[in-house]
Amino acid sequence: MLHHQLPWYVAGPVLGLCVVAARLLINGRLGVTGGYSEIVGRVLGRSLRFDWRGWFLIGIALGGAGFAIVTGGPDFHGYGWLTASLHGSDQVLIAPILVLAGVLIGYGAKLAGGCTSGNGLSGTAMLSPAALTATATFFATAIIVTFITTVIA
């Protein structure tokens, strides 16, 4: 990493305050997947309006871009376990794996009504039983998948 990791006791509360700010200012449920929905809805020409959630998503991209500019480039090179375990011509597999897994992320988050932010942060803070169940489920699943892929790789 090209910079020091922000201490968790600063980064966590800042993220929590983002959830509170969205409620306080516009009574919004902060969720990143909602931003994806507004972009897709816009493309599909649905009634789904391109509103604050779409702009929230654009803001996240700008935040990432600004951060990379200030710290002098992207945070990392390669792509984690995929580029570490697939070598040479096998690397052509990485893009399709990422696209397929991306489909699971997008479709699953929509079905569940939120991702790590919508269900995990906002829904949990709302003390929503649905979000608490969703959060426990995706954390457990991701942990199991990670251990399995470690064995495979």
Added chain:
Amino acid sequence: MRSRLTGLGIGVVFGVTLSWSGMTSPVVIRQALLFQQAYLFLFFASAVLVATVGLLILRRRQTRALISKQPVTWNRESVGRRHIVGSLVFGLGWGITDACPGPIVTQVGQGILWGVWTLAGAILGVYLYLRRDQPETEPAVERPVTTMA
């Protein structure tokens, strides 16, 4: 207009924080999911704690939203099958890519080209869901509820 600017502003803070905390990096996420690093869990738990306390205060004070002027309120959804099935599917994708929807966008924002593939997939996944004319599962703003839980 002002709510869009609010969304944009919160997004920038969110994106910088995700980047600065290392959540953009699949290596950092993977170390957490293998229980090699406690950072993600401490980060997540402290975020949830602050958000929970903040929302409880807002709810107790029965405030109106400062910009949209709506009453600050929300519904607590009960558990349905889709929350479990959807989160199983989502968790599978998250465990493979070590990136969830926010970090996918900060990866692309930082210029990490691998993230473009994941982003394309995630957009396709959302499209496949919305194409079936499913109702929006994440209301941007909920209708005020009659009973306060």
